[in-house]
Amino acid sequence: MSTLATDVAIIGGGLVGTSAALALRRSGLSVVVLDKGYCGAQASGVNYGGVRRQGRPLAQIPLSQRAHAIWPRLKELIGIDGEFLRSGHLKLARTEAEMAALETYAARVADLGLDLELMGHNGLRERYPWIAGHVAGASLCPGDGHANPRLVSAAFARAAERAGAHVMEHTPVHHVERMPDGFHLSTGAGIDIKARHVVNSAGAWAAPFAAAFGEPVPLGRIYPCLIVTEPVAPAMTVNIGAEGGGIYARQVERGNCIVGGVRGAPLPDADFSRPVGAPAISVMNRAAKLFPALRHAHAIRFWTGTEGDMPDRNPVIGFSATTPGLIHAFGFSGAGFQIAPGVGEVVADLIRDGRSTTPIDAFAIDRFVRTNEGSGADLMTEPQQRETSQ
Incomplete structure (x- = not known):
């Protein structure tokens, strides 16, 4: 058994996790990305490929606008344009x-x-x-358009790796807990990770990690x-x-x-x-x-493919309400492709600065506790599938 120490451990190698890793490395922080399979092989790589702001809930528009400024810079950031086309x-x-x-x-x-x-x-x-x-x-x-998700998601992972992130594929996280000296993560690869911060960007598999810190969420799945x-x-x-x-x-x-x-x-x-x-x-x-x-x-x-789905159409993005150093970023409900690079930058803001200039209060994880407190509602009920598009 070996131990790897890092500033930030990111659970989930999708577009959110790897774009966060890239932004964090550009800020000089050490990063480990852990994915149970291949980076970008789930929602980030199997979606439709729409790069759209139109039709989003109003609370997502500032975040979507931040991402909107990133897409034309893909070649500079990740080495390819990802077939991004601003078609409208x-x-x-x-x-x-x-x-x-x-x-x-x-x-x-x-x-x-x-x-x-x-x-x-x-x-x-x-x-x-x-x-x-x-x-x-x-x-x-x-100003909206489309891109190739299979190319973009993999390229962000490789760009993060080139920037110095330690990207570990086929490495499931079996257990994570907060200790006095930071977070300890146990993996299926015989490697323990010690980190000052943890990012839960595990997509459709994020709920157990949130629940482990006393934050159950009504995360369902869509296909x-x-x-x-x-x-x-x-x-x-x-x-x-x-x-x-x-x-x-x-x-x-x-x-x-x-x-x-x-x-x-x-x-x-x-x-x-x-x-x-x-x-x-x-x-x-x-x-x-x-x-x-x-x-x-x-x-x-x-x-x-499999995507995480929230009943209010909004993702969970922001600090844990129970555990210092833990940040959540999941539940994009079939509409995460366009905003993911912006989310990655926001996650880096939170870790580096303790705040983000992009408003994310609407995405707080404790909104479900506030909504359901005293109602007897079962937070883990699978929501009905909706017709959504990337």
């Missing part, structure tokens, strides 16, 4: 009620820098003739299912979403289209899931009605 994000309204919801949202975020542009049915058809079907209107966020088509002629010029969910789609430079809007099915081991044929066919039929370019396209690949 177009959110469709299929009914007048959905259009009214988009108008309400646009009014609420008017002063927050999203620069949303509303358009009605005729304006949408004139500007995007490749969208068919009855669509009442849409909202465009021109997004994505479909990739064969390359088709260029058609989709923006990243597409829909008010109320049900479908989202984008086209990459090679011509392949990525389509989502349904869930996979968990396997007996809930860490894993599989695509389900009937829902996948259903969402492809919906896509073909909206996007004629896909009517004769072949689906060549399906995938799904």
